[in-house]
Amino acid sequence: MSNYDEIISPLKEKNVRLVAVSKTRPIEAIMALYALGQRDFGENRVQELCDKQAVLPQDIRWHLIGHLQTNKVKYIAEWISLIHSVDSLALLKEINKYAAKNNRIIPCLLQTYIAQEETKFGLSEEEILALLDSDEFAQLHNVEIHGLMGMATNTDNTDQIRKEFEQLARFFTQLKSTRFSKTNTFKELSMGMSSDFPIAVAAGATMVRIGSSLFSKSA
Numbered sequence: 491m492s493n494y495d496e497i498i499s500p501l502k503e504k505n506v507r508l509v510a511v512s513k514t515r516p517i518e519a520i521m522a523l524y525a526l527g528q529r530d531f532g533e534n535r536v537q538e539l540c541d542k543q544a545v546l547p548q549d550i551r552w553h554l555i556g557h558l559q560t561n562k563v564k565y566i567a568e569w570i571s572l573i574h575s576v577d578s579l580a581l582l583k584e585i586n587k588y589a590a591k592n593n594r595i596i597p598c599l600l601q602t603y604i605a606q607e608e609t610k611f612g613l614s615e616e617e618i619l620a621l622l623d624s625d626e627f628a629q630l631h632n633v634e635i636h637g638l639m640g641m642a643t644n645t646d647n648t649d650q651i652r653k654e655f656e657q658l659a660r661f662f663t664q665l666k667s668t669r670f671s672k673t674n675t676f677k678e679l680s681m682g683m684s685s686d687f688p689i690a691v692a693a694g695a696t697m698v699r700i701g702s703s704l705f706s707k708s709a
């Protein structure tokens with residue numbers, strides 16, 4: 491049994507989508523997973539994402555999981571499947587603008603700050619509530635908020651990781667039953683990477699982003 495089967499089988503059972511994080515991995519390694527049926531791939535840098543998208547099969551669903559600068563939105567707007575890393579209203583406005591130019595609606599997740607460490611990116615719960623309540627947000631018709639994304643503290647303390655994921659899951663459920671109660675598109679909770687995805691799945695993740703443990707043994 492390959493690494494892939496070991497990882498994907500329990501996820502499939504729980505209806506959790508696997509985003510294979512292919513950053514720094516060569517085309518052949520991506521094609522090896524593609525041949526096994528994997529279609530969701532995630533990258534954290536726009537340039538690398540664009541280079542890969544241009545040469546890989548067109549039915550791959552590409553996820554941007556890393557920080558997105560506003561001036562780079564235009565390069566991915568035509569085909570990006572989901573942007574996990576929306577961390578400002580300014581970015582959301584830019585995504586909306588290029589989505590409109592491409593005549594589409596771009597699904598986005600709001601990156602939520604949950605870790606007990608200094609990170610540059612992500613919004614607090616208060617900031618997310620303010621964003622969602624703003625008049626400007628109400629004007630954006632070419633973006634759709636499909637859920638939240640978060641990264642736990644990089645620590646061996648599994649209790650702390652579990653608490654952070656559970657807090658994010660609570661906030662997700664709260665938003666779902668309040669701000670998003672009239673839609674059914676707010677349904678994705680993207681949390682968990684190689685080191686902590688079982689904890690994330692137990693806490694309610696609908697999507698995990700796995701790189702190293704998926705690619706290390708293969709290709």
Ligand SMILES: *Cc1c(COP(=O)(O)O)cnc(C)c1O
Nearest residue numbers: 511534555683684699700701702
């Ligand atoms: C690299 C990365 C991952 C995957 O990390 P692994 O430890 O390789 O599984 C997940 N999410 C984000 C945002 C990343 O940048």
